Amino acid sequence: MKAKVYVTLKQGVLDPQGKAIHHSAELLGFEKIGDIRQGKYFEITLDQGLSAKEALETAEKIAKDVLANPVIEDFSVVIDETAAESA
């Protein structure tokens, strides 16, 4: 079982890295891009014995306590029950 954790900047927090990436994408000729914001993605492999609910609670706690800084970031967690333990 895997937890997929997405950490993103809160709305309103400026993202200079995302801006620079946006600029590069435009230089490559991509058009109609409104905005690019950079975030972080984590995969947490969890014990297969956990229920989906337990897995979600564990991953959310890790995200809240370690992966995201609540001053500037939000997070979301998706549990993938089909993912093998040793990917």
Add this chain to the structure above:
Amino acid sequence: MKFGVLVFPGSNCDHDAYHVLSKHVGQPVDFIWHRQTDLAGYDAVIVPGGFSYGDYLRAGALARFSPVMKAVKEFSAEGKFVFGICNGFQILCEAGLLPGALMRNSNLHFVCKHVNLRVENNRTPYTDEITESKVLSIPIAHADGNYVCDDETFQSLEENGQIVFRYCDENGEVNADSNPNGSRSNIAGICNLDRNVLGMMPHPERACEELLGSNDGREIFRSLANSIEALAA
């Protein structure tokens, strides 16, 4: 009086802080490895600059889980002095000992240069030997020094005199041109409500020798030493 300088894997301004405290403040100092859990006998700890844990995840994010940080929290709750410089400031914000966060510089550059700082509050243990509004020349060296906080936090920082240093020009004028990293309201250093915890991005320990271009940093360390002495008296 005894100072401790924390050492995390990746700290690299620990020796500079040690040098300044022993040579220019003239007080005993110990290095404190991050696995130590007892800070008994110390009056102040310096959380030094560097790249603790390689800045993995976010600057300062992993250092806050080092065993010593639990002791640092208790130490600060006792009213003892905790002084975070650069990465140390980032660690103290991540640990929740100071409000706000430090993000990537808005210009995306690692900025390494002397900057001017205006002393916004000289009624703190770290600045009470310095004239208010005095302009100090102290270097910065960071990529993640862009201070951010929400409006409510900013307002309380202002109202409670917790903004201790602001980036300014050589005349003490706080303006956009003198802001090296995009920090909200040119904030370079803040303290907690109790004034015993200070964090700043500039490096006063690198500004304590004429040879290095400035010795303005000494005034901060000496203020702290005098404050410790006054408390003991």
